[in-house]
Amino acid sequence: xxxxxxxxxxxxxxxxxxxxxxxxxxxxxxxxxxxxxxxxxxxxxxxxxxxxxxxxxxxxxxxxxxxxxxxxxxxxxxxxxxxxxxxxxxxxxxxxxxxxxxxxxxxxxxxxxxxxxxxxxxxxxxxxxxxxxxxxxxxxxxxxxxxxxxxxxxxxxxxxxxxxxxxxxxxxxxxxxxxxxxxxxxxxxxxxxxxxxxxxxxxxxxxxxxxxxx
Ligand SMILES: O=C[C@H](O)COP(=O)(O)O
Numbered sequence: 001x002x003x004x005x006x007x008x009x010x011x012x013x014x015x016x017x018x019x020x021x022x023x024x025x026x027x028x029x030x031x032x033x034x035x036x037x038x039x040x041x042x043x044x045x046x047x048x049x050x051x052x053x054x055x056x057x058x059x060x061x062x063x064x065x066x067x068x069x070x071x072x073x074x075x076x077x078x079x080x081x082x083x084x085x086x087x088x089x090x091x092x093x094x095x096x097x098x099x100x101x102x103x104x105x106x107x108x109x110x111x112x113x114x115x116x117x118x119x120x121x122x123x124x125x126x127x128x129x130x131x132x133x134x135x136x137x138x139x140x141x142x143x144x145x146x147x148x149x150x151x152x153x154x155x156x157x158x159x160x161x162x163x164x165x166x167x168x169x170x171x172x173x174x175x176x177x178x179x180x181x182x183x184x185x186x187x188x189x190x191x192x193x194x195x196x197x198x199x200x201x202x203x204x205x206x207x208x209x210x211x212x213x214x
Contacts, residue, residue: 002191004035005017007036012199018047020204031190032211035082041073045077052108053068056073056081073105079108083111083112084098084113120159123166128167129168133172134148137172141196145170152168155168169188169190170190170192171192174196175209176213177214180213191210
């Protein structure tokens with residue numbers, strides 16, 4: 001199971017969370033990655049934790065003020081990127097362009113989708129993985145894997161119908177080992193989570209609990 005921790009724009013200490021994630025990953029052999037704000041990528045990568053971007057734009061080097069360039073993200077130490085997070089939704093053409101930019105820069109990709117139909121469409125664009133996240137459960141602490149198991153199973157089926165080699169992650173409200181174990185039972189190969197770690201008083205303890213479900 002892949003545990004991808006998105007720090008969003010939460011007021012946590014990204015380096016402290018990254019150090020906690022690196023420690024837990026080393027102790028447990030779990031695959032844990034942290035996706036901080038773009039401005040914090042270098043600092044987070046400096047901890048040795050697997051580092052992901054929250055977004056890249058579908059642009060190349062050139063006149064693109066304010067954009068997030070895939071090559072710059074990779075130079076800062078990221079090895080992967082989210083695309084089309086529910087809080088950073090893109091048009092289909094921009095998801096495609098973001099994927100091609102990430103590929104060009106050698107970044108692994110997870111394309112997010114709100115429901116199984118979108119998972120099928122996202123899979124057709126050729127990402128390394130897709131993640132299903134019902135927007136209404138994001139940030140609620142109510143885990144998708146227990147509150148809405150059908151959406152996870154249907155997402156796994158939707159991705160497999162397009163390309164069986166593309167793994168499915170699930171996210172929204174995941175915070176415990178029990179939530180992660182439930183996700184795995186439904187066919188998910190990883191979890192995308194944020195508040196359960198970024199807002200935890202003790203991120204290391206939160207991560208240890210999570211990976212107990214691996
Ligand atoms: O990127 C993470 C997801 O939006 C889930 O957020 P959450 O774990 O706070 O529900």
